[in-house]
Amino acid sequence: MPHISLRDDLPGISAGFAFRPETAKPMRELAHVLLHEPNSLTPGERELIATYVSSQNDCYFCQTSHGAAAACHLDNQETVKRVKTDFQSAPISSKLKALLAIAGKVQRGGKDVTSADIAEARKHGATDFEIHDTVLIAAAFCMYNRYVDGLDTWQPRDESMYAEMGRHLAEHGYTKPSR
């Protein structure tokens, strides 16, 4: 049972969004810019960052829905799993590994990010823009994850539902409700 009266046919963040459309609008728009609009980081890379941070925050709904979106972009479910359990051994670029390390630091606390973390990302070709967006994706998922779990939203365990949601998000992004 969610902590407040939410629609019981909407899973996870969708129920919070339906409860308060005024805050849903900018929250959707921020996710859309960060994860879906054109960027030198691919949508798959950005969804992996979102998935990794959500798994570090232990948010089932967010790590599963964004994991499904990442798998859809990458056409690869195994890489998503490996990023969550041990990204250093995952078949991804050295640049993305360095950005995931930064995202992991942001998840624990902004001050944990060091100049050495940034230098490592730059060494592998990360731009200021990519470092900025990595920091902000990680920070934003510290918000989305806490919103979803802090309201104790309904988070069904039906994998096919998340696969469908992932396909919808990968295709259409975040500005409109999926239903």
Added chain:
Amino acid sequence: MPHISLRDDLPGISAGFAFRPETAKPMRELAHVLLHEPNSLTPGERELIATYVSSQNDCYFCQTSHGAAAACHLDNQETVKRVKTDFQSAPISSKLKALLAIAGKVQRGGKDVTSADIAEARKHGATDFEIHDTVLIAAAFCMYNRYVDGLDTWQPRDESMYAEMGRHLAEHGYTKPSR
């Protein structure tokens, strides 16, 4: 020195906002709805929640600027200080104390919020809407704080600058840059 190339005349989050106006827009809008638009929680109460979470996250820029906004709304600097150090002994309502307890749980992690925390807030008159906004203010400041510190933005120690910023925020809200 910030981790990326930011304008050196803008403090804290303003420098990140200037670097990436596309993400600044929804981030400003979310803060404006949560902290400034009409609500059954007063702007002073909402700024106290933002200040408390920012102090728990040890973000100097956010706790000082929102603390100044709260002090301006409440016309009381001492209450702001007491909320940061020991809100249970602060001269605020029992409802706000119960909401601050929820905000503190969200700051640590969404799953830390218990049904007992929610029942306590309801006992003191908190509505579902107020509980929702408290959870989201706390979650959102876990983003803003990580963004400000994760980029290692310039956070001057000039108290009069924050007092001026607080007055501007209290009066005009968050949708437009203060300079």
